[in-house]
Amino acid sequence: AQSVTQPDIHITVSExxxxxxxxxxxxxxTPYLFWYVQSPGQGLxxxxxYFSGDTLVQGIKGFEAEFKRSQSSFNLxxxxxxxxxxxxxxxxxxxxSGGGADGLTxxxxxxxxxxx
Amino acid sequence: xxxVTQSSRYLVKRTGxxxxxxxxxxxxxxxxxxxxxxxxxxxxxxxxxxxxKMKEKGDIPEGYSVSREKKExxxxxxxxxxxxxxxxYLCASAAPGAGSLHEQYFGPGTxxxxx
Numbered sequence: 216a217q218s219v220t221q222p223d224i225h226i227t228v229s230e231x232x233x234x235x236x237x238x239x240x241x242x243x244x245t246p247y248l249f250w251y252v253q254s255p256g257q258g259l260x261x262x263x264x265y266f267s268g269d270t271l272v273q274g275i276k277g278f279e280a281e282f283k284r285s286q287s288s289f290n291l292x293x294x295x296x297x298x299x300x301x302x303x304x305x306x307x308x309x310x311x312s313g314g315g316a317d318g319l320t321x322x323x324x325x326x327x328x329x330x331x
Numbered sequence: 332x333x334x335v336t337q338s339s340r341y342l343v344k345r346t347g348x349x350x351x352x353x354x355x356x357x358x359x360x361x362x363x364x365x366x367x368x369x370x371x372x373x374x375x376x377x378x379x380x381x382x383x384k385m386k387e388k389g390d391i392p393e394g395y396s397v398s399r400e401k402k403e404x405x406x407x408x409x410x411x412x413x414x415x416x417x418x419x420y421l422c423a424s425a426a427p428g429a430g431s432l433h434e435q436y437f438g439p440g441t442x443x444x445x446x
Contacts, residue, residue, distance in 0.1 A: 259374075318364055319364075
């Protein structure tokens with residue numbers, strides 16, 4: 216079964232600074248990888264996804280992520296954060312078989328705090 | 332845009348009550364999911380459904396059941412609510428297909444408190 220680790224429970228970043236949120240996954244085959252964001256009191260919104268092809272993927276709100284197979288990582292980055300980026304961020308992995316028997320497996324989340 | 336709605340944003344129930352959480356999606360998606368979200372534990376899959384009247388257990392199905400009588404609606408049922416089921420419940424839907432199966436669209440969540 217697949218698993219996802221987000222090593223950082225909380226991260227504090229100054230507004231305007233760059234951001235990197237870490238995600239490591241465990242899965243035997245090529246994974247389908249996702250980053251979701253959850254603003255306070257809201258559901259999850261998809262930021263970006265990786266299925267295949269170019270390992271650097273662009274998402275909404277200026278976010279990007281890079282798939283590194285050798286490191287089993289899919290880290291999320293943003294060059295300059297805004298106060299509105301304060302939220303909970305979840306990395307998720309899906310089984311590449313497409314059978315969907317396991318649905319999505321989520322990490323425990325990283326809480327991003329933006330300092331003025 | 333895909334829209335997933337959940338019947339209640341906040342719900343307070345008593346221990347032992349039967350609780351129904353409703354989820355409706357408007358994109359004709361075959362696949363629907365129920366997760367619960369708890370601080371420090373992330374999202375955990377309770378049940379999912381690939382089609383009408385079809386259901387599959389997720390990682391934590393104990394104490395829950397589901398119903399999918401219509402394609403657009405997926406209900407989560409707590410047969411006898413307990414305090415350890417106090418949580419945020421999130422519904423999601425996805426179109427079929429190898430990749431899109433896993434691109435899930437989420438509702439706003441129902442925060443359930445069992446007293």
